[in-house]
Amino acid sequence: MRTIDWVGDAVEIIDQTALPTHTKMSRLSTVDEVVAAIQSLAVRGAPAIGVAGALGVAVAVRQYANDPDGLAAAVERLRTARPTAVNLARGVDRAAARIPAGPPAVLAEATALMTEEIAASAAMARHGADLLSQLCPPRPRLLTHCNTGALATVVGGTALAAVAELHRRGGLGAVIASETRPLLQGARLTAWELARLGVEFQVAVDGAGPFLMARGMVDAVIVGADRICANGDTINKIGTYAHALGARRAGLPFIVVAPETTVDGKTATGADVDIEDRGSAEIVAFAGTLTTPADAAAINPAFDVTPADLVTAIVTDRRVVRLDRGERL
Ligand code: MRU
Numbered sequence: 597m598r599t600i601d602w603v604g605d606a607v608e609i610i611d612q613t614a615l616p617t618h619t620k621m622s623r624l625s626t627v628d629e630v631v632a633a634i635q636s637l638a639v640r641g642a643p644a645i646g647v648a649g650a651l652g653v654a655v656a657v658r659q660y661a662n663d664p665d666g667l668a669a670a671v672e673r674l675r676t677a678r679p680t681a682v683n684l685a686r687g688v689d690r691a692a693a694r695i696p697a698g699p700p701a702v703l704a705e706a707t708a709l710m711t712e713e714i715a716a717s718a719a720m721a722r723h724g725a726d727l728l729s730q731l732c733p734p735r736p737r738l739l740t741h742c743n744t745g746a747l748a749t750v751v752g753g754t755a756l757a758a759v760a761e762l763h764r765r766g767g768l769g770a771v772i773a774s775e776t777r778p779l780l781q782g783a784r785l786t787a788w789e790l791a792r793l794g795v796e797f798q799v800a801v802d803g804a805g806p807f808l809m810a811r812g813m814v815d816a817v818i819v820g821a822d823r824i825c826a827n828g829d830t831i832n833k834i835g836t837y838a839h840a841l842g843a844r845r846a847g848l849p850f851i852v853v854a855p856e857t858t859v860d861g862k863t864a865t866g867a868d869v870d871i872e873d874r875g876s877a878e879i880v881a882f883a884g885t886l887t888t889p890a891d892a893a894a895i896n897p898a899f900d901v902t903p904a905d906l907v908t909a910i911v912t913d914r915r916v917v918r919l920d921r922g923e924r925l
Contacts (some may be wrong), residue, residue, distance in 0.1 A: 597746050597792075599644050600651070600849065602707060607651045609639045612747055617667040618705050618760045627656050627670040634677040634684070637779060641748020642822045642858050643713045646683030649674050650706035653691035657699045667695070679870040680831060680899050681822035687862040709857075710750050716855040716913035717752025724758020724853045724911045725765060728816060731849045731908070735769035736762075736815035739805055741783035742833035744820035744853070754820040755853040756789060759910065763795050772814060773795040774895050776833060778878040778896065802835040807841025819842045821854040821910075828904030828919050829866030840906040849908040856912050859925060866901030874898050 600609045606625035614635060622638060624630045630652035635638045639648045652674040660667035675688040687709055694701040728736060738759055742748075745756035753760070762768040771790055776782035783799050790797040800808060808814050816840050823831040828835040830836070830852050843850040863869060879894035881887055888894070910917045910925065917923050 599747050599750055600639060600647050600710070600750055602651055602654065602703065602710075607648065607655060609633060609648070610747065611638045612640055612785060613638050615747075616784050624652075624696065625655065625893070627652060627659055631673050631677045634674075640781070641743060642681035642683040643716070643749040643754070643855055644747070644818070645678060646687035646857055647706070647710045647713060647750055648687070648862055649677070649684045650687035650709045653688055653695070654699065654703040654706045657695060657702050661699075669808055674743045678872055680872045681858070682863075683822075683857050686857060688901040712748045713855060713857070714752065716857070717749050717754065717757050719913035720754050720853050720855065720911060721752060721757035721761035723913070723916055724755065724818070724851070725761035725767070727851060727909060727911055727916055728758060728762050728818070729767055730813045731851075735767060737769040737772070737813060739772040739774065739808065739814045739817045739839065740786065741774045741782060741802070741805070741817075741819050741836050741839055743781040743789070745786060745789040747785050747789065748820065753789075754855065755818045755851070755901060756786065758818060758853050759795070760793050768795065769815070770803075770809060771795055773797055774802045774839070775799055775800040775837065776835060777802055778882075781833065796908050799900055802838070805835075806845065807846055809842045814848060816849040816851060818851045818853060821852050822899055823857050823863065823869055824852065824854055824859045824910060824925070825863045825865050825869065826861045826925060827865050828907055828910060829916075830902045830904070830907055830910070831866055831869050831871070831899050832902065834900050837900040837902045840902040844906050850902075850906055851909050851911060852902075852907055853911040856914055859912065861925070866903065869901065871900070872898040
């Protein structure tokens with residue numbers, strides 16, 4: 597399964613808003629369409645939006661061939677379509693740096709990023725599965741949050757790629773996928789991917805995680821990241837911090853798996869990161885039905901910050917950094 601690709605002269609994605617009931621492909625041939633797909637989470641997950649941003653620049657150079665100002669504005673709209681995952685701005689900047697060399701060079705840079713993310717997924721899968729085998733009892737029961745599988749990358753995934761690799765090695769017990777309010781990336785997307793992989797899993801509400809850990813039903817927590825700061829603070833889907841606190845209290849490993857493209861050495865700590873607030877509509881209603889009193893206010897941070905001291909290890913495509921042993925990024 598491939599989440600995103602360049603096909604003909606446009607970006608092609610699996611529309612993640614339609615899953616798990618429909619597997620629908622979408623073609624994005626204008627910058628407006630790419631920006632809308634990123635903002636609506638039709639394409640989502642840090643590595644996938646990095647690739648979408650880079651391919652979006654390839655769309656932009658075609659669309660604004662004779663309009664330098666329009667092109668600059670389009671690149672900026674792509675770059676800022678979502679603020680938190682560092683991959684997006686990075687992917688856009690990398691492709692945009694090739695604009696002076698012409699559209700084929702921009703496309704080559706974007707597709708190179710796509711190829712590198714595929715290789716990174718395979719490396720993370722190996723490193724992550726090796727670490728899980730070291731830190732956990734045989735056939736561990738793992739808890740994961742949000743979606744970090746193929747859908748969040750190009751193919752493979754980050755944390756879920758490590759889980760899948762452990763499963764392929766015959767070393768996985770089972771998985772608890774926390775549902776991931778409000779947009780249910782865990783319940784809709786991770787559950788869909790785990791079923792396709794043939795992994796035994798259960799979906800749990802987000803608030804159940806720390807309790808299930810306290811009851812001895814989880815051996816380790818494994819998540820992805822949208823940005824990892826220089827000090828190891830990890831920005832990931834809202835709800836991650838609560839799982840990290842639960843893991844610490846229960847004495848369980850808390851493992852973060854992300855490509856080097858998500859490590860942001862220029863941002864010192866999580867306090868310096870712009871956390872996307874997606875507005876109240878996603879909170880006060882579900883599937884079009886109001887779930888709160890009509891005038892209820894809501895706050896909707898899409899991500900939280902897990903302090904580095906709660907993280908056992910950060911696994912990337914190139915290294916395993918044992919923060920619990922005092923190693924630094
Ligand atoms: O808002 P989303 O769905 O784009 O958020 C994605 C996450 O938080 C993922 O857990 C993270 O990007 C890791 S993706 C491999």
